[in-house]
Amino acid sequence: xxxxxxxxxxxxxDExDExDExxxxxxxxxxxxxxxxxxxxxxxPGGSLSMTDIITTLYFSIMNHSAANPTWEERDRFVxxxxxxxxxxxxxxxxxxxxxxxxxxxxxxxxxxxxxxPDHEVTPGxxxxxxxxxxxxxxxxxxALAGKIDKKxxxxxxxxxxxxxxxxxxxxxxxxxxxxxxxxxCAFLDYNKLQIDGEVEKIMNIEPVVDKWKAFGWNTLxxxxxxxxxxxxxxxxxxxxxxxxxxxxxxxxxGKGVSFMEGRxxxxxxxPTRDQEQQALSELM
Amino acid sequence: xxxxxxxxxKSGQDFAPYKxxxxxxxxxxxxxxxxxxxxxxxxxxxxxxDRFPDRFFNIGVAEQNEMNIAVGLAIEGEIPFxxxxxxFVTRRVYEQVCVQVAxxxxxxKIVGSIPGLTSRLGPTHQAIDDLALMRTLPNMTVIDPxxxxxxxxxxxAIAEHSGPVYIRMMRREVPLIFDPEKYHFQIGxxxxxxEGQDVTIIACGVMLQNALASLPLLEQNNINPTxxxxxxxxxxxxxxxxxxxxxxxxxxxxxxxLITNGLGSSIAEIIAENGLGNTLIRMGLRxxxxxxxxxxxxxxxxxxxxxxxxxxxxxxxKNKK
Ligand SMILES: Cc1ncc(C[n+]2csc(CCOP(=O)(O)OP(=O)(O)O)c2C)c(N)n1
Ligand SMILES: [Mg+2]
Numbered sequence: 155x156x157x158x159x160x161x162x163x164x165x166x167x168d169e170x171d172e173x174d175e176x177x178x179x180x181x182x183x184x185x186x187x188x189x190x191x192x193x194x195x196x197x198x199p200g201g202s203l204s205m206t207d208i209i210t211t212l213y214f215s216i217m218n219h220s221a222a223n224p225t226w227e228e229r230d231r232f233v234x235x236x237x238x239x240x241x242x243x244x245x246x247x248x249x250x251x252x253x254x255x256x257x258x259x260x261x262x263x264x265x266x267x268x269x270x271x272p273d274h275e276v277t278p279g280x281x282x283x284x285x286x287x288x289x290x291x292x293x294x295x296x297x298a299l300a301g302k303i304d305k306k307x308x309x310x311x312x313x314x315x316x317x318x319x320x321x322x323x324x325x326x327x328x329x330x331x332x333x334x335x336x337x338x339x340c341a342f343l344d345y346n347k348l349q350i351d352g353e354v355e356k357i358m359n360i361e362p363v364v365d366k367w368k369a370f371g372w373n374t375l376x377x378x379x380x381x382x383x384x385x386x387x388x389x390x391x392x393x394x395x396x397x398x399x400x401x402x403x404x405x406x407x408x409g410k411g412v413s414f415m416e417g418r419x420x421x422x423x424x425x426p427t428r429d430q431e432q433q434a435l436s437e438l439m
Numbered sequence: 440x441x442x443x444x445x446x447x448x449k450s451g452q453d454f455a456p457y458k459x460x461x462x463x464x465x466x467x468x469x470x471x472x473x474x475x476x477x478x479x480x481x482x483x484x485x486x487x488x489d490r491f492p493d494r495f496f497n498i499g500v501a502e503q504n505e506m507n508i509a510v511g512l513a514i515e516g517e518i519p520f521x522x523x524x525x526x527f528v529t530r531r532v533y534e535q536v537c538v539q540v541a542x543x544x545x546x547x548k549i550v551g552s553i554p555g556l557t558s559r560l561g562p563t564h565q566a567i568d569d570l571a572l573m574r575t576l577p578n579m580t581v582i583d584p585x586x587x588x589x590x591x592x593x594x595x596a597i598a599e600h601s602g603p604v605y606i607r608m609m610r611r612e613v614p615l616i617f618d619p620e621k622y623h624f625q626i627g628x629x630x631x632x633x634e635g636q637d638v639t640i641i642a643c644g645v646m647l648q649n650a651l652a653s654l655p656l657l658e659q660n661n662i663n664p665t666x667x668x669x670x671x672x673x674x675x676x677x678x679x680x681x682x683x684x685x686x687x688x689x690x691x692x693x694x695x696x697l698i699t700n701g702l703g704s705s706i707a708e709i710i711a712e713n714g715l716g717n718t719l720i721r722m723g724l725r726x727x728x729x730x731x732x733x734x735x736x737x738x739x740x741x742x743x744x745x746x747x748x749x750x751x752x753x754x755x756x757k758n759k760k
Contacts, residue, residue: 237563262731269731270560285563286531287500317477320499350477351497357477358499 176382179249180210184411185438186245186258192431194262197270200421202242204346204379204406205313209234211385212311213246221251224278230308231297233282235290236315236344237271238423244268244277252279288321290314291341295331298339298399309393313342317349319360325370331399332371339399340392341372344379346408348419367401379404411438443632443666445622446651453587453615457550457608458483460594461520465491468598472512472519474498476505482522482552483610502527506535506547513546518598524558525551525566525607529573540603541576547603549573554583554607555695556724556738557645561731566607567724571700573605574673580626581673582606583644583695583702588617589670592624600626607644614648629676631683635663638689638752639717641680643669643702646693646722649738652745653752662752675705677713684715689755691720693748698723720755722748 183206191197213219217230234243241261248255253267260266267276271285281297284290294312301308314324331339343363351357360366367374373395377384385404392400408422409415412434415426426434464471465487475497479485488495498505502523509519521528528551529536540547551569558565573581580602584590590613597604622630633654642650647668657664667683669675684690690710694702703721710717724741738744 264730264732264736271563273561283563285561286526317500320477320501322501322503349500350481351475351479357497358501 173382176211176215179214180207180382181411181438182249183210183242183245185435186248186255187241188412188426188431188434188438190241190245190258190261191425192428193259195425196262197241197425198238198423199241199412199415199426200348200408200418201236201239201315201344201346203410203412203415204408205239205342205344206242206410207380207382208313208342208344208385208404209242209246211382213250215382215386216389217311218308219250221279224252228306228308231281231294231310233290233294233297233310233312234272234284235294235312236287236318237284237290239315239344240268240270240272243272243280247277247279250279287315287318288323291324291327292330294339294341295327295334295336298331298336299334301338302334302336308338310339311342312339313344315349316343316345316347316354316360316363317357319343319363320358328367328370328372335397336399337395337397340389341399341401342379343401343403344406345403346406348408348417348422350419350422352419364403367403371398373398373400374403375400376403376405379406380410413437445617445630446632447616447618450614450616450651452612454613455483455611456587456590456613457594457610458486460591461487462490464594464598465494467595468518470516470518471598472496472517474505474509474519474521476500476502476523476527478523478552481524481610482550482608484522502531503535506532507539509547510539510543510545518546518548520548520550522550522552524564525554525569526564529566529569529605533572536573537576541578544578544602546601548597549603549605550608551605552608552610554609554644556729556741556743557609557695557734559731559733562728565729567697567729569605569607570672570694570696570702574700574705578603579673580604580671582626582671584609584670585642585644585647585668586614586616588615588619588622589624591619592622593670596624596626609645614645616647616651624670627671627674627676629679630668630670631679632666632668633664634686635665636687637662637664638691638756639665639667639683639687640748640752641667641669641683641690641692641702641706642694643672644695646695646743649743649745650693650748653748656745656749657752660749660753662756664752669702672702672705675709677709680706680709681713681715684710684717688717689720689752690717691722691748691752691755693722693743695743696723698725718755720751722751
């Protein structure tokens with residue numbers, strides 16, 4: 155009896171260690187985002203930090219993929235529809251081994267493989283080029299549809315922005331994914347409540363956004379987008395859902411993890427100064 | 440060398456002329472409505488927004504909707520100015536612009552920010568084909584201003600003009616070339632800046648700056664050029680072009696755009712259709728999307744600097760002999 159209790163304790167401890175490890179990974183990604191944008195002196199920190207927990211969890215705990223073979227046919231696909239947030243994507247790809255971490259410091263430099271928007275022609279691990287908003291989610295539908303046609307088991311993940319959701323094409327994609335019953339497609343809405351000009355609610359309200367996705371025929375969940383447990387659980391539900399694509403509306407904070415960036419519209423597309431970089435890194439220790 | 444009558448003695452830069460021009464227009468014309476798509480500071484419409492909040496509408500990241508809302512406003516007699524980066528108000532909304540704005544000859548003013556290689560953000564954000572797309576549309580007037588003076592004068596002029604207009608818009612530090620006292624922008628009118636007999640340089644938009652910078656270098660090489668500035672790509676000033684073409688055998692065009700269906704192509708058409716028989720060199724992007732990078736880097740990489748203009752002219756003159 156005692157032994158079993160001990161084992162349970164140990165299990166719990168393992169779980170806790172694993173949880174800490176995942177949180178630590180996300181922190182590492184955040185540090186890299188800050189460092190590479192500060193080094194480039196341009197880029198989009200706010201929307202990169204808001205989706206960090208989602209993309210880190212996808213690549214480290216959920217997706218089947220291989221850095222050694224970025225075009226492996228059976229890999230799960232990923233599309234960053236809100237392409238400007240690519241620093242988070244690049245950091246995760248580097249930590250997974252798609253290219254050296256040192257490459258991150260070449261963000262936006264002339265001739266670098268890491269430019270201001272994801273470009274699948276130059277960056278290993280990028281399946282689809284984005285930068286013009288509202289288009290990535292349609293491509294994700296196409297990839298999921300191809301998976302159905304070819305009877306492949308891969309799954310397709312896509313992250314869209316809340317400002318991006320104002321594009322009509324997002325809703326055309328929503329309709330088609332439900333129509334084709336793309337249950338191999340799982341989307342995240344990085345619901346950080348901000349776009350360039352201010353609060354999404356004041357610029358062009360997208361509410362009631364959960365009801366909208368439901369009405370479009372999607373299995374729709376709402377989570378805390380900074381809770382790794384909730385992200386994993388939601389993707390688990392998506393995986394089990396038949397005949398419907400899943401939309402995970404993730405409540406997030408723009409600039410998450412850096413006190414002076416959190417909830418601040420000014421850090422949408424502005425790099426931290428060197429001093430701000432130091433402060434941010436100390437907060438992310 | 441003949442001194443140009445319009446050019447400031449000391450040219451420099453002017454900060455955010457469009458922002459001021461739009462506020463001034465708002466003061467004088469109450470029918471002007473400004474539409475934006477989540478890029479208020481970047482497109483310099485924030486001044487108008489703060490001054491005339493009742494006539495400002497931020498449609499969100501939804502350019503197609505923005506364009507057709509403008510059409511509805513214009514049908515009711517308002518004068519809408521539609522804004523986003525040049526790529527998004529042309530490529531992204533092409534069908535809307537074609538079928539609603541151009542086909543019905545609707546009085547919508549389309550303002551495309553950060554044209555061509557003045558955007559450092561890479562191919563998704565660099566409008567290198569906007570002149571081509573817009574020039575192709577019947578009824579559309581297409582303008583690529585070279586400096587702050589032209590911007591300040593063109594904004595009220597396009598509001599006055601009845602019918603659809605596409606105008607490229609530089610932002611923040613904009614070249615200041617023309618003397619506002621002496622220069623008078625007119626839609627459809629070219630400006631002959633200098634007359635010479637060895638070569639005819641024809642420039643538009645931000646490239647006028649580089650063309651002007653090539654003049655002293657050409658002088659060093661004893662080359663005396665004609666320099667013609669075209670700010671209205673359509674309807675183009677055919678008379679001025681035919682006259683400039685008669686000055687010399689060699690013509691060189693330079694544009695912040697693909698060489699296809701922008702300035703260079705327009706000139707080629709005029710030369711061919713009028714049987715002028717000039718030799719034409721077109722400078723601009725050649726059948727490729729541009730790389731990301733600073734304006735200086737991109738002008739160098741795509742060989743669009745004053746030095747390259749001189750090299751091309753020397754080459755052209757040598758081949759002629
Ligand atoms: C079609 C298109 N229009 C405009 C832009 C310019 N732009 C880049 S980011 C952005 C705001 C996006 O807001 P959101 O989706 O909320 O991004 P996040 O808050 O996640 O950074 C805009 C308007 C673009 N990239 N593409
Ligand atoms: Mg947002």
